[in-house]
Amino acid sequence: MTKKDKLQADLEGLVKKWKDKKGNLIMILHSIENIYGYVPRETSLKLSRLLNVPLARIYEVITFYNYFKLEPPGKHNVSICMGTACYLRNADSLIEEIEKILHIKEGQTTKDEMFHLDVVRCLGCCGLAPVMMIDEKVYGKVKKNEIVDILSKYVKEEE
Numbered sequence: 001m002t003k004k005d006k007l008q009a010d011l012e013g014l015v016k017k018w019k020d021k022k023g024n025l026i027m028i029l030h031s032i033e034n035i036y037g038y039v040p041r042e043t044s045l046k047l048s049r050l051l052n053v054p055l056a057r058i059y060e061v062i063t064f065y066n067y068f069k070l071e072p073p074g075k076h077n078v079s080i081c082m083g084t085a086c087y088l089r090n091a092d093s094l095i096e097e098i099e100k101i102l103h104i105k106e107g108q109t110t111k112d113e114m115f116h117l118d119v120v121r122c123l124g125c126c127g128l129a130p131v132m133m134i135d136e137k138v139y140g141k142v143k144k145n146e147i148v149d150i151l152s153k154y155v156k157e158e159e
């Protein structure tokens with residue numbers, strides 16, 4: 001079953017389950033977010049047809065709640081701290097470097113779904129500024145020219 005077919009089947013199943021219940025749109029979107037880790041773009045169009053709800057209403061719900069993500073999660077989540085200490089130590093240059101290497105912007109995921117980039121506020125280890133975190137691992141006093149090597153380790157692990 002392709003990803004597209006699976007999404008269609010999941011949506012049909014969820015619509016069947018929730019169709020006549022109050023708050024069904026949020027419950028269905030919630031379930032999709034739980035299954036996929038985000039709400040795929042094609043979901044809105046399909047849901048609009050299946051529930052007979054205007055597309056604008058669906059987008060309104062998705063964008064109102066921070067809980068819903070429109071980008072797939074990456075296999076590895078890269079967080080760059082832009083709290084005061086990190087900001088003062090040029091954390092923005094780390095963001096620029098990652099964006100350049102991975103060809104994504106903040107909040108996006110690489111096409112191969114390997115990395116997702118987030119910019120966050122204080123990670124609680126300001127003494128190590130500038131700080132980058134990949135999944136649960138903290139990298140302190142990160143230099144721009146170290147980023148390629150750090151990211152490459154995660155790529156090599158997959159090979």
Ligand code: FES
Binds near residue numbers: 131
């Ligand atoms: S400001 Fe970056 S860890 Fe505190």
